[in-house]
Amino acid sequence: MVAFNFDVRRFDIYRKVPKDLTQPTLTGAVISICCIVFMLLLFTSELIHFLSGEIVSDLYVDNPGVSSERIPVYIKISLPRLKCDHIGLDIQDDLGRHEVGFVENTVKNPLGDDGCIFEANFLVNKVPGNFHVSTHSAQEQPENIDFAHVIEEVRFGSKIDNPNVPGNFNPLYGRAKIDGNSLESHDYVMKIVPTIYEDVSGKQTISYQYTYAYRSYISFSHGGRVVPAVWFRYDMTPITVKYHEKRQPFYTFITAICAIIGGTFTVAGILDSFIFTASELFKKFELGKQS
Known part of the structure; x- marks a missing residue:
């Protein structure tokens, strides 16, 4: 009889990278701080808008x-x-x-x-x-x-x-x-x-x-x-x-918050990756000139 072992962790789409395989940078830290501040500002604005609602007129x-x-x-x-x-x-x-x-x-x-x-x-x-x-x-x-x-x-x-x-x-x-x-x-x-x-x-x-x-x-x-x-x-x-x-429905508020978090992280990640790649290319170019 063949034993069937099923590991639910196979469905994990958020695979974790070991910490010793990652490289922190000063640019990444600055972008991360700016990213958090920006998200807090947008979250506060969206929360105030959700709580205050809007006034609609009919004639x-x-x-x-x-x-x-x-x-x-x-x-x-x-x-x-x-x-x-x-x-x-x-x-x-x-x-x-x-x-x-x-x-x-x-x-x-x-x-x-x-x-x-x-x-x-x-x-x-x-x-x-x-x-x-x-x-x-x-x-x-x-x-x-x-x-x-x-x-x-x-x-x-x-x-x-x-x-x-x-x-x-x-x-x-x-x-x-x-x-x-x-x-x-x-x-x-x-x-x-x-x-x-x-x-x-x-x-x-x-x-x-x-x-x-x-x-x-x-x-x-x-x-x-x-x-x-x-x-x-x-x-x-x-x-x-x-x-x-x-007042907008609660699910609309949650959708807006998710869009703020996801969009900010995505844009910040693209920006950080672009800066890091450009920095590495510049370093290789400098090394090539010295050799």
């Missing part, structure tokens, strides 16, 4: 939420030449809403001796309309009305916490109109784009980005009196932008 015709819902609005504006007692918020829209001197969720903080920082949180209907900061609701009108202003924030919808989300959610930030005719009214006409942000857990945040155009003019009341104000006129577009986080 479709829709309006998020129920049409009867209202849009939350936040405004913060500095008025350096009007006292807080004279400032109020008025809201109008195409559904017939007309509120003069809206006071709910409004905050007024004095700014110097004659100025005011005005803040307000309120809701608007999903129809064209406007809200404006004026003196219409003041019990006593000031003698000189000057709506010079600096806009800190005008935001529609909820605030998106991820700073990597693209878009113009507060393009009026820092907009200043200090110089000019004190009798001017300031008109900001805004086009609002509904925007949905969905994180990796599926949680959605509904916000609104917008663009704006500006004009100034002098407005008179029916009695011929100049009544300046800061107007924000808005209209919604039927297009919705959706941003959502997308």
